Amino acid sequence: MSKVASPEDNLLIAALPQEARQRLVPNLELVNFPLGKVLYESGDTVKHVYFPTDCIVSLLYMMSNGASAEISVVGKEGIVGVAVFMGGESTTSRAIVQSAGTAFRLPRQQLKDEFNRHSEFLNLMLRYTQSLITQMAQTAVCNRHHSIDQQLCRWLLLSLDRLPSDELIMTQELIANMLGVRREGVTEAAGKLDRLGVIQYKRGHIRVLDRVKLERLSCECYAVVKEECDRLLPTPLDSVYVG
Amino acid sequence: MSKVASPEDNLLIAALPQEARQRLVPNLELVNFPLGKVLYESGDTVKHVYFPTDCIVSLLYMMSNGASAEISVVGKEGIVGVAVFMGGESTTSRAIVQSAGTAFRLPRQQLKDEFNRHSEFLNLMLRYTQSLITQMAQTAVCNRHHSIDQQLCRWLLLSLDRLPSDELIMTQELIANMLGVRREGVTEAAGKLDRLGVIQYKRGHIRVLDRVKLERLSCECYAVVKEECDRLLPTPLDSVYVG
DNA sequence: CCCGTTCTGTACGCCATCGAACACAAGAGG
DNA sequence: CCTCTTGTGTTCGATGGCGTACAGAACGGG
Numbered sequence: 001m002s003k004v005a006s007p008e009d010n011l012l013i014a015a016l017p018q019e020a021r022q023r024l025v026p027n028l029e030l031v032n033f034p035l036g037k038v039l040y041e042s043g044d045t046v047k048h049v050y051f052p053t054d055c056i057v058s059l060l061y062m063m064s065n066g067a068s069a070e071i072s073v074v075g076k077e078g079i080v081g082v083a084v085f086m087g088g089e090s091t092t093s094r095a096i097v098q099s100a101g102t103a104f105r106l107p108r109q110q111l112k113d114e115f116n117r118h119s120e121f122l123n124l125m126l127r128y129t130q131s132l133i134t135q136m137a138q139t140a141v142c143n144r145h146h147s148i149d150q151q152l153c154r155w156l157l158l159s160l161d162r163l164p165s166d167e168l169i170m171t172q173e174l175i176a177n178m179l180g181v182r183r184e185g186v187t188e189a190a191g192k193l194d195r196l197g198v199i200q201y202k203r204g205h206i207r208v209l210d211r212v213k214l215e216r217l218s219c220e221c222y223a224v225v226k227e228e229c230d231r232l233l234p235t236p237l238d239s240v241y242v243g
Numbered sequence: 244m245s246k247v248a249s250p251e252d253n254l255l256i257a258a259l260p261q262e263a264r265q266r267l268v269p270n271l272e273l274v275n276f277p278l279g280k281v282l283y284e285s286g287d288t289v290k291h292v293y294f295p296t297d298c299i300v301s302l303l304y305m306m307s308n309g310a311s312a313e314i315s316v317v318g319k320e321g322i323v324g325v326a327v328f329m330g331g332e333s334t335t336s337r338a339i340v341q342s343a344g345t346a347f348r349l350p351r352q353q354l355k356d357e358f359n360r361h362s363e364f365l366n367l368m369l370r371y372t373q374s375l376i377t378q379m380a381q382t383a384v385c386n387r388h389h390s391i392d393q394q395l396c397r398w399l400l401l402s403l404d405r406l407p408s409d410e411l412i413m414t415q416e417l418i419a420n421m422l423g424v425r426r427e428g429v430t431e432a433a434g435k436l437d438r439l440g441v442i443q444y445k446r447g448h449i450r451v452l453d454r455v456k457l458e459r460l461s462c463e464c465y466a467v468v469k470e471e472c473d474r475l476l477p478t479p480l481d482s483v484y485v486g
Numbered sequence: 487c488c489c490g491t492t493c494t495g496t497a498c499g500c501c502a503t504c505g506a507a508c509a510c511a512a513g514a515g516g
Numbered sequence: 517c518c519t520c521t522t523g524t525g526t527t528c529g530a531t532g533g534c535g536t537a538c539a540g541a542a543c544g545g546g
Binding site: 190 | 493496
Binding site for chain 1: 259267301313315316318320321367371376382383384398412413421480
């Protein structure tokens with residue numbers, strides 16, 4: 001800790017082949033982060049990527065009501081700002097220093113230059129992957145903070161967007177597996193939606209009758225994922241069945 | 244639904260530039276999936292990637308006690324099997340058909356051929372990203388199924404692996420933010436660990452005294468993430484401070 | 487048409503976590 | 517040394533979701 005930080009203290013940089021590392025190192029800038037420093041906010045364009053050497057950065061998801069959950073943590077083994085090479089440029093999480101220390105910083109463009117050889121196919125795949133990552137992060141948050149009722153709404157909407165009709169063929173048992181809750185919890189939540197006229201449940205068949213109401217009953221997590229998918233992917237998920 | 248599926252029904256394929264699509268399409272095989280079909284198990288090497296057209300595939304995380312949680316869902320907007328081009332070849336989740344239908348399948352090698360131009364740097368970044376994705380998935384699962392006590396252990400271990408010492412500078416308030424729980428919950432969990440002699444808590448300073456015991460008290464989530472990081476990344480996170 | 491299987495609805499006690507409120511202790515700064 | 521701020525410990529009632537148990541309904545095959 002007392003010696004001066006070297007780029008190779010970051011395990012990713014240390015693992016680069018000589019030649020790539022030599023191209024990169026001259027562009028790295030040593031930076032010192034205090035506890036609580038925000039590297040970027042949710043939605044910010046990532047201007048630099050950071051290779052921590054002896055600090056820890058949390059990827060925190062902030063909900064609109066102020067509640068939060070850590071999605072992931074990055075230290076000397078990693079890099080902060082994967083959105084740059086995933087292609088999305090920004091993420092839905094905040095990066096905040098959880099343990100003060102140093103990192104090396106690299107301007108976004110210089111990282112992208114290193115990736116010039118991408119085929120368009122690869123770019124597309126990476127962008128899709130980022131949308132998937134968003135979905136995972138949101139799932140983690142949703143698991144922590146939202147009720148079964150809200151999660152069921154979110155889940156129905158996500159599934160609906162990915163299907164060509166307004167009917168799902170799905171037992172409550174299976175939905176419970178997906179959400180990681182008891183089947184009885186799903187029965188109760190689905191019963192409420194049925195009574196509200198939002199869905200119609202018939203032994204393994206769910207028909208969505210009022211999509212707008214479903215969206216109102218859902219937690220914010222659906223909208224976040226939807227918007228991020230629309231932003232990242234070339235073809236928006238059609239939301240045809242709007243009641 | 245009644246017409247024959249075309250590769251372009253998948254939005255990613257539809258979004259490819261003409262030239263890339265033409266290279267790809269002849270290698271695509273139309274497959275039909277019943278409900279419940281398992282495309283791959285956790286840990287399997289992914290042999291094909293799948294582009295759904297009118298089915299939905301869930302990425303399910305299965306815990307050792309049989310409990311499960313859906314990490315993500317893939318439909319016509321996506322691709323199943325990102326591990327192939329992320330570089331990890333396998334993932335810690337199971338892919339299971341949640342809504343029967345068709346997809347196009349592409350052998351792994353043919354996808355990788357398309358990516359031949361990768362620099363080694365890119366490959367490294369992608370592999371790291373996969374480890375990050377694992378961490379997210381595990382966080383989602385952990386949020387759903389594990390107690391605050393277990394999660395605190397997991398969190399301490401993850402942080403420890405990413406720092407050069409056995410001491411964390413971190414208030415209970417901040418930990419609570421990270422875990423998405425109340426501060427009081429952290430106080431109680433930390434108090435237990437302190438009484439067990441596993442950690443020593445002193446107003447914003449946590450020293451880990453017995454790492455082995457900490458690992459025993461943690462849920463499985465720590466080990467999963469640790470192993471996946473070690474597998475995917477060139478330099479293993481050192482676990483020097485073992486009591 | 488009947489019977490077994492699968493799916494859904496409901497009820498009850500239990501417990502982890504929450505929300506709120508408050509007391510106290512350890513440092514930091516003047 | 518005193519005071520203010522920040523961090524920690526504890527309590528108490530409320531509650532969402534869990535585990536368990538069981539009954540009825542819908543379907544499907546013989």
